[in-house]
Amino acid sequence: MNPALKFLVHLDRRWVFLLMALAVMIPIIWRMEFPEIPTPLVRTVFDRIESLPEGSRILLAFDYDPGSEPELQPMASAWTWHCAKKKHKLYFLALWPVGPQMIQATVDSVLKRDYPQMRYGEDYVNLGYKSGNEGVIKVVVSNLKELYTTDHFGTAINDIPLTRDLVNIRGMDLILNVSAGYPGTKEWIQYASTPYNIPIAGGCTGVQAPLLYPYIPNQMFGLLGAIKGAAEYEKALSDQYPEYARDAAGKRRPEFTKGIERMGPQLIAHCVVLGLIVLGNVILALHRRALRAA
């Protein structure tokens, strides 16, 4: 057998790991970027938030942890910025224990930076985390205050203007759920959106996205799937509001264009994976031929 073919047939997988590492690292260092065009699913979500009247009540459920943060934080930030721009009332909560960290990071990096005039308790509120997974959803669609007696910071729920008259979440105009798995968008659809007809849009990881398509459009009107969905949403936002992606001096604001930036290494890595699949099949064919010849 050809020595090169023998090497490839018995290739140590660590060479593949190294190739993958280079495929991701080099585009990051070279800052490779490519154009994005929002697809219809993403455009639907964007248009819905745009069209809601000012002061609409939006529940932002951040159900993810640092493991999925690189994929989901860009969409969480984009949604928060967009809702704040439209002057909607924001209710944050989390079904994952690390969710409150994600909420606080988003509030600090988006609301306190670009919307310092927004007042906690009057324009947005952080209800925090409660354990119980879908059990929490089942309670908040019925009697939110029985479970959330205080917000995340220990202030009585009735002392907060946004939640004083809030009985449950059925009156929400929209649920925007950023989800990394269980519990997440599927549970929000099963226990809140479908039974009570609350409009919901999901932002989820690449692993989850195909599983949520059957809910579109009757049970979930839009979906931001994986980092691509986040990048498309950032593009849509920056087209509509140039100040989102660039500051007054025209300089790029990297913290708000992470989705677009990360699509550069994503593209190269996709090409590498495709190349590896093709190479693997070519090696298989050559190996079989070599064995038959032998």
Place this chain on the structure above:
Amino acid sequence: MKRDTIVILLLLAAGAGWLAYRYRSSGVTTGLGYLAIKSDGIPMSVPMHAARELKDATFSWPRTVGIWAAGFFTLAIFSFLYRDNPIYKIAEAAFVGISAAYWMTVGFWAVLVPNLAGKLFPRLIKFGAVPGLDLDKIVEDLARTSWFGWGIDYESANGDGLTAAWWQLMNLPYWLPMILGAMLLWRLAPKGAWIARWPLAFIIGSTVGFRLVGFLGADFVAQIKASIAPLYVPVYDATSGALDFGRTFYQSMNNVLLLAGSFCALLYFFFSLEHKGLAGKVSRVGIWVLMITFGAGFGYTVMGRIALLVGRFEFLVSDWLNVVAR
């Protein structure tokens, strides 16, 4: 020393040398975390050379050590890709300990204190940990809604939580999760494991209770309803009013394929019927539909996993090594 250990040490030494050279030549620092207090009081970590422009920045040893610890954890866990090694095992052990404690702490402060202790001993919790608890409201709600009003005189508190007796503030039904919780923790005991079955039974019963309805509603009935779509969908041109053949064909074809595909895939899962003859052919088509589904799932999974790797490499090159500015 093994050859690959020597190679790794040489690479690390070369990297350190390059970083030292970069600092000497352009002043760009590596992984020195300053603490900068913003005007609105939010502390943040910034690299040393960026902090020079911020007048409120002060050097922070904890954040500097922290960034290096984060870099160590990252490289230690990545080292498993080369081979299993003690550095990886140390990082993994530390991670296991930190994550378990993190979940316990969050469960304690976010749920057990406000929702359990705050219901049973609200005065203690108000003056101990959660000053925002409204004792007056607690007394009023208990007087109005408690099931034990026939035996406990909530009315005499007159809605005054500050001077109410401790038994007028106690929400008695919450003793049930307290007792069940204690029984659940009995699982750790060497004997009497059966005691933990009661709370487990409650958890299992509640789970099956809400899942039965949730899944049937959203994943069964709603999905069947979504499948029942018209197989002929005429689309008319907005300006001329004439039938748009292309869009009509596209929409109609999609609905037909959706219905047929779902049916074929469902038939594949129907194992009570032997997959022979017509049923066999239909289930074969179902397999093809499922293969396309799994292919789509694979493609999206690759996308998802790579994004996480991009995020981690960004930390290494931007936050830690400052090779690329954020």
Place this chain on the structure above:
Amino acid sequence: MKRTVPLIITFLAGVVLIYAYFSPAAAGLSDLSLIHFDILAAIAFLLGGGNLLRMHGEKVYKQQAGWGYSLIAIVAFLTTLGFGLCKVGVTGRPGYWTHLTGAGQAVGLVNLDIADERHTLTLTVRRAEPGSTHAVRLGQREIGQIEVDRDGRGDLVVKYDPPKKMAGEFLKSVREGDTLAVGALLQGTLQRYAPITGDYNQNGSAFWFMYEYGFRPAVQTTFAMLAFYVASAAFRAFRARNIESVLLLGTAFVILLGRTFVGAWISQGLVDPSQAPQNTWEQFLSFWYIPNLTGWLMSVFNTAGNRAIMIGIALGIAATSLRVLLGIDRSYLGSEKG
């Protein structure tokens, strides 16, 4: 008894929730049951931590192979837990408070809560002489009057909110140690809220450090490793041997191309993205534009396949749930012993 009572509990817990779905009258009981469920879920975290201590503690105690790593796990666990439960390095809730006490039986409580620039002083007096009125002094300044109703209760709220031009600007200058007096009835000295009242994951606290520089990089790296394994699997395992695998790989190809700019670039000649197709031929070509083809595969075939799987799973869940509720499936109770 050891197995019968749990079966009854399972049945009752499940039936309450199912019944509440159909009957709003049971909503209160259902909500209470669910909140208890949520609390038990939090207690399960304690169980997890305890189990970790037991397992690794046993390994250290018996000096089994790898006990050093178990010791590291225990030390990391106890350190993080101590930081978190004791809120080490956390600053308390912004504001001041104190009990108000006096010679008689009257009692009072004052809270001054500070959120951003908003200051809210809430004064509560109980068991005072009905119908009396008392001046409230903060240091030397009189800030208002409190009127006691016939039940001996009095409340006073003073707010400062800059944009709304409320009175109460003096609240900005309140400091720890300032005294508050309700006439000659009650008095107290304001103190800061204790650190234990602060946010447990406050930026800069010890617990936050363990999260930001220990937990977060470790969990992100663990998930990031999967990208390498996906690449390795793509090279070693994905072989186009038959129609089914060709369909799978072909779909993966289209998705991987279509979800990046490569797909648009390769097929850019087929369509003008700036406008909708004008005729049937352009519509036909735009179908093969890779991003559009990707969307079609996802919304038709992927949806069809996942819908079938979803329906099957829903039926399976329903069947399993009924088996568990009716006590036919008792596997969750464990073995007969114990």
